[in-house]
Amino acid sequence: MTEDAANTATEADSAKAEPPADAIPAKAELPIAAFDMPLLRIDGVAKRFGAVRAVDRLSLDIRRGEFFALLGPSGCGKTTLLRMLAGFETPDEGAILLGGDDIAQVLPHQRPVNMMFQNYALFPHLSVRDNIAFGLKRARMPRAEIATRVAEMVALVRLEGLEKRKPDQLSGGQRQRVALARSLARRPEILLLDEPLAALDKKLRESTQVELMELQRRLGMTFIIVTHDQEEAMTMADRIGVMDQGRLEQVATPRKLYEAPNSRWVAEFVGDINMLEGEVGPGDAGRLAIATKDAGTIVAAAPPDPVKQALVFVAIRPEKVKLSRRGPASDTAGTHTINRLEGIVIEVSYLGGFTTYKVKLDSGAVLKSSMANTARLDVDAYSVTQRVVAWFTPDDCVVLEQ
Amino acid sequence: MVSATSKISRFNVASLALGLGFLYLPIVILVIYSFNASRLVTVWGGWSLVWYREFFHDEAMIEAAWMSFRVAASSATIATLLGTLAAVALSRGERFKGRTLFSGMLYAPLVMPEVITGLSLLLLFVALDAERGFWTVTIAHTTLTMCFVAVVVQSRLGSLDRSLEEAAMDLGCDPARAFVAVTLPLILPAIIAGWMLAFTLSLDDLVIASFTTGPGSATLPIRIYSEVRLGVKPEINAICTMVIGLIAVVIVVASFASKLSSAQGESAAPL
Known part of the structure; x- marks a missing residue:
């Protein structure tokens, strides 16, 4: 870890302290009773694949409006955890509480959670517009509203003029933005991002990090990102959970993680x-x-x-x-x-x-x-x-x- | 570099010409002789369409052609349905016990000698006391062509990213909906190509058809074969030319269909 990155993280912290500018209203608020509760509570969740404990009795609370990063080496279980939040894997043990309801057994299409895939998973047979509208059509939104929402999303990720293109006619950065717009279109309670910037080159990755942060602040949405790039996690996240062998080693702000690691492993994993x-x-x-x-x-x-x-x-x-x-x-x-x-x-x-x-x-x-x-x-x-x-x-x- | 290429290309042109000639010269001769005015197959008597006219008055031949067409269309349709289901089950379903064995067994008819397939089907139909005719040939052709469809569709499914279906589910589709909205439009070209392949395979099959057909329901290849045994009439050339034309059209369409897999058409998903 470099001084530069640490400085960037500090700036990010102070920037996030500002109140969010409400450009687009967030999804329907939860009942007031749930006010004190974390938006998402992961409670003793475990998942085994054969003999391998991918996620080992892990507990974590995530607040509404937080930008949370799951950081860890490959194979540490961070992607499995994210896939359990999306519903593609079912936990063997434990509960996943979203606004107080256990969603551990709920099927992916019934969760108010959307995911942005690592390889974007854009539908190659659909145009940019139809890709973004896909989830809205499934939600049986009226036509006029879909058109408005799609236009809003296209403007949000600055893809104006490319609505009729197919994914294979777009650059890597444009595809990334379509994937982002598509996963944001349904205004999920939580947006899950699986290594969202891994396929971009360094310069584009850095500018996209800033864009993602601004977007998250403007929408006031809860983002959970999975990454193996600690600089990326430190730049963007409010809090970082460092994972190893299916367990959370430490959950802290980027500054605390770097300056006050709680174990040798975390100290050596994050930075030099x-x-x-x-x-x-x-x-x-x-x-x-x-x-x-x-x-x-x-x-x-x-x-x-x-x-x-x-x-x-x-x-x-x-x-x-x-x-x-x-x-x-x-x-x-x-x-x-x-x-x-x-x-x-x-x-x-x-x-x-x-x-x-x-x-x-x-x-x-x-x-x-x-x-x-x-x-x-x-x-x-x-x-x-x-x-x-x-x-x-x-x-x-x-x-x-x- | 340029001279080296041209030197090689002269050799390439020669070998290509030889190869293509070997493959297509007999067919070209057959096509030319189908326009022969002479009654004798080997003697050229000038250009004429007389044998085409003859065919359209040969009711037995037309009946056989119609039979072949019906068998090919219905067996290809059934084979496409079953083959696609098998391919989906093998590449998308849960890992069930004996999956490898099942997939190996599915592909066995690809390499099985047709005589064996035909004979075993004949024994089955006899044992079941089934009346041999249209349906027995159709069923026999379905068993032959289903595995070809499965191979084509499965290779397309294998190249499809699984996260596409997951993305569809994430965006509100139940698994069945996700398949219809995303997977099906993406594998449709392969399914069409599979159907075409099954159709042509059924159309030109002689061995299995002759084992499984019954009296009064001869397919075109069987009819042609039995006519030829009594001596080749120029009319056969005309029929063969038309069959070749039909198969050529089907193959061209099939290859266009599989090309479409990569370059998708406008909004193919029934949303």
């Missing part, structure tokens, strides 16, 4: 990280002194819950590790304890916006550091074999027990 193993020593005033094998004693901020184990891991993101020739002016007397580790630069990768360094510590362990290239002329650049001080504050460390 330095992981140091050590034993907990004496601590005071919210600080823990951890005796690590590779980097001596590191002072880290104590986690909110008291540490139970003796053996812990100290996780530090590369961009929190600063390099300098002599280290910062140390303030040993005051409250600002700083961890200082000396070593030799062994690898430099210049990546434009930032440069990543690998520093070999005197113990032989390698520490990763990433620094923004804030000046055009390389005032702060370090070269291979140069001896440097890598430093970071206790607050930059996350202490993990598992």
Whole structure:
């Protein structure tokens, strides 16, 4: 994970705090009694395929109007979970409550949920207009209303003038927008998106991410997206659920997920990280002194819950590790304890916006550091074999027990 | 590059001409001789349509042609219905036990010698004490052609994305509706091609028909074959030319139909 992506995620958070502009009214509101309830409650849902537990007693609440991302490596069960929400798979155990009603056994065509498929699944024999109108005709909407709604959707995804084209006469990006319009046309309670941007190239993917976010905000709709691309999840989602082996490892905002992962697995899966193993020593005033094998004693901020184990891991993101020739002016007397580790630069990768360094510590362990290239002329650049001080504050460390 | 291509192409043209000549020269000769004015098949007596006129006055021959047409149309229709259902069951249904065996058995008639198929059907009809005629031939041809339809339709279904049906269900179709609204229009060209194939196969079958037909219900190939045994009349050439024409038309239509699979026509779905 890069600093850039983390910044984007932060901006996205603040942008979402604004009240949604109501361009198109959302679908009929739920009864007031359901006001306090989450829109969707997944309660102990399990699904096995033969001996494989695709989804393992998973529980999750999703609020109305939320943009939720399910993130995980391939085969972690995220697509199976999404398909259970759509109704294409039936859970072996547990309940799926939508607005208080269990829909776990309801057939796909009777759910107020629509899905955008990874390969779009546009009907090749129908025009753009007929594709978008497909679900509306099934809902027995009057003709005039269908025409209005289709026009509205076409305008929403900016496909004006292409209504009569067949899917094979469209570009990848246009097809993606038809698929989006088709799944939005019925104004579902929840829109499920299965890797919606995987087939687009990088530039188009980035602009589409922003469009999807704006759309979700404008419609005030609940989106659940499945992705294996963490940058995509962080850019778009209000909250991210990280999945592994059918379980949710952590559910948090992008910032919390990145800055305060709750396990080694999440810390290592999301972004890049330095992981140091050590034993907990004496601590005071919210600080823990951890005796690590590779980097001596590191002072880290104590986690909110008291540490139970003796053996812990100290996780530090590369961009929190600063390099300098002599280290910062140390303030040993005051409250600002700083961890200082000396070593030799062994690898430099210049990546434009930032440069990543690998520093070999005197113990032989390698520490990763990433620094923004804030000046055009390389005032702060370090070269291979140069001896440097890598430093970071206790607050930059996350202490993990598992 | 260009010269290399042209060098190869001279060889290609020669082999293509030889191949096509091998395949079509006998047919071309047959077609030319169908316009022969002479009574003798091997002697050219000038251009004439006399044998075509002869055919249209030969009631037994016309009756056989009509019989063949009826058998071909009805067996192709039944075979298309059954073959399509089998293909759908095999590629869309739940994984049932013995599915592989079932699909292998479905394709067995493709490679089964026709004599065996014909003989076994004859034994069956005799055992059932069924009166042999139009229906026995139709049933026999259905068993022969059904597997061809199933192969054509199943290959089309296999290339169809399953998520299309799921998308239809997601948008409010029950499974049956999803099949009618999305799958059927997309496999329709393959179904049409399958029907055409079944029709032509039935039209030119001699072996199975001769095993399963009864007195007074000879198909055209049987009729022609029995006439030829008494000596070839130029009238046979005229009939054969017309059959070739019919089959050519059907094959061209069938290939257009399967081409349509990729380039779909306007709004084919009965929404």
